Amino acid sequence: MENTIFGYTEAQIAQFGLTFGVGAFILYMLFIVLNLALESKAGKFGTFILFLVLSLGMLGFIAKSVIQWVLGI
Numbered sequence: 001m002e003n004t005i006f007g008y009t010e011a012q013i014a015q016f017g018l019t020f021g022v023g024a025f026i027l028y029m030l031f032i033v034l035n036l037a038l039e040s041k042a043g044k045f046g047t048f049i050l051f052l053v054l055s056l057g058m059l060g061f062i063a064k065s066v067i068q069w070v071l072g073i
Contacts, residue, residue: 026058 002009008016033054037047 029058
């Protein structure tokens with residue numbers, strides 16, 4: 001018998017956490033970058049550079065998810 005928590009298996013809970021938990025964390029990090037840009041009065045170009053550099057890792061995670069979805073893995 002497979003163990004469940006509230007009717008969900010461990011794999012389903014892990015997939016939910018990876019999808020929505022990390023997605024929420026990415027949105028929170030984007031808010032932090034925006035707040036940093038506003039407090040430092042970086043201007044338009046400075047804000048663009050902050051988002052580009054500090055959000056590059058998040059872009060890689062999103063790209064990995066999209067590639068897996070397209071390939072059907």
